[in-house]
Amino acid sequence: MMNTQQLIASLSKNVPRVAPHALARRIGFGIAAGCLVTAVLVTAVLGVRLDLRVAMQGFSFWMKWTYSISLGVGTAYAVAQLARPIPGSLRGLWLLAIPMLVVAGVGIHELASTPRGGWLALWFGRSWMICPWLVLTLAAPIFVGLLWSFRKLAPTRLRLAGAAAGLAAGAWAATIYCLHCPETSAIFVITWYSLGMLLAAGAGAVIGPRLMRW
């Protein structure tokens, strides 16, 4: 290895400027780049639902998007906090309880206005078996995008940062998956979408420490 003075001299040549919001920008870019890949996968492999234009005028589509996008924004914030060597406060995350409670409330309302015999159909829809796994799979490109973001950042609590990155990737993957998924019930969303996001968070917690070491 070269000596320390030589190292310092070589590091101090043409030092690039770091913009004030470089951290947020880098995380945003990592997520956006991953989302682009996920969107291509959804359109090319799964296909966009044919009635998307009609669905986008309906309640359930926006209920799903509100849920997944608010989780996506909240967890991206958590990722940004955990990307610093001394993580910032995560106290604001309790706000994420609001979209969850709202969707749960809508779900209870749906159940109340459906005869008991229809409950299982409401809950399981037609795709409960694949929905969580698709969310997990579609989260992978976004997680990779976040790994790229972390390359110039300094997470020190790697398992937690991995879990947060996985959860954020899952939430954004679910957002894009909405373009394909024809399910409409809130109870479906809060169960199977959330399960997919949790799987992504778990995967992130397991592989995060290995992949995010620096």
Added chain:
Amino acid sequence: MAQSEAQLKIWMLGGLEGDDDAHAALLRALAPLLHSFYRRRLQGSEQDVEDLVQETLISVHTRRASYDRKRPFTAWLYAVARYRMIDHLRRRRLSVPIEDVDDILVSEGFEEALGARLDVESLLNTLSPKQARAIRDTHIDGMSVAEAAVGAGIGESDVKVSVHRGLKAIASRIRGA
């Protein structure tokens, strides 16, 4: 000579703006700081210490974007240094006790970086008036224990105990936050 938090931060901010000289001055000032930080904590060879210093300088350089300009520089620096040391020990499968960043800042002589990290007033408000006053007098306004005791009309040992318990309560609050 060791540089102050204020000077190091000025150089760091200069480097972030793309100033080569400020960046070089920062890294040159950090090398001895990191050297003594690692030498005091690792029983390993001088070569290990030197490697860690260089790895940390590289981390400081490549991961500058993770520094929040509103916060003290040395707190960020020692959090990076602490992580590098943990990673080093993990690779060597060694274990030594490693303090929190807060304790590191104190033992490396950067207490002033601690206060700015925290919203001091709101933390003090969570304590009893006696503890808050004892901490404010001795740690913020710079009174001696004797002066604080006279000012508050209580005994010196009471001041010391109040400070100790108060700081402990604050520490656990921060960790829990």
